[in-house]
Amino acid sequence: ILLEYANKTKLTIKIPAPSWDEAHKWGDFYLAEGLMREFIKENYGVQLQVLPEWDGNTDSNSDIVIVLRGLSEYNPKMHHHNIMWNISHPDLISLEEYSKYDKVFIASQKWADEISRKVDVPVECMWQCTDTSRFYPDYNEEYEHELLFVGNSRKVYRKILKDLLPTDHELAVYGSDWEELIDEKYIAGSFVSNKDLRKLYSSCNILLSDHWEDMREKGFVSNRIFDALACGSCVISDDIDGLEELFDGEVHTYKNKEDLKELVEQMLTQKTKSNQGLIKNHTYKDRVNQFINVFKK
Structure with a gap:
């Protein structure tokens, strides 16, 4: 040995x-x-x-x-x-x-x-x-949300939420330090285990994802998008270099508030799931x- x-x-x-x-x-x-x-x-x-x-x-x-x-x-x-x-x-x-x-x-x-x-x-x-042994479709009714955002605020009002809110749709925000930034009715929890993360991604209609400014400017695509796609999530993200090409246009991006609200309405109506083949390679x-x-x- x-x-x-x-x-x-x-x-x-x-x-x-x-x-x-x-x-x-x-x-x-x-x-x-x-x-x-x-x-x-x-x-x-x-x-x-x-x-x-x-x-x-x-x-x-x-x-x-x-x-x-x-x-x-x-x-x-x-x-x-x-x-x-x-x-x-x-x-x-x-x-x-x-x-x-x-x-x-x-x-x-x-x-x-x-x-x-x-x-x-x-x-x-x-x-x-993504880790396909941790992230795969695992629908659970308890974790169902129309709109889902997972991420800590770091005391900063994250761009995609700032562009979205207020909304009449059911939104669940998981992460720390949101209490002083958004209405408490949107806050669903401060920490999510990896096991629960999979269920959340699998059970939401739309996952909202954004990037810190330095990441967005320099084209660093969030690992959250890879994990969510492995679970079959439909994802809306802020616009970032390389994202459209990376996933063949299947991750929807928006440029302004009106664009985001239109996308949300359209995708909630369609209720589609993403193609897991997107995370091949x-x-x-x-x-x-x-x-x-x-x-x-």
């Missing part, structure tokens, strides 16, 4: 969650967990690290380090093959930071093209993805294969 472990390529995936106690509240944790599961199937030895562990020595025997770059910067150790997957907060990352890595993946075609022209490190797009397995192709070069 020891010999078998010694012969495996060893991999550390670093996530920016501040502690293991808090990790389950971070989407990055579920992404890392899903990647780890697929890497293990491919015979890699894998460990995950939360932020306080990044600079320690528990990764000393790792061959490869993958940093899920969101909120926190990592200083790569030179004895590793270091790969960044920039999944969010592109405004926080300097060209110098990108240049410290052996390979950079960016969850936006637009921004990958931009950065690749400015650094000497190889850069390519790696879109966000966007699973954890696909992303792990993309990583492995780089490892082999």
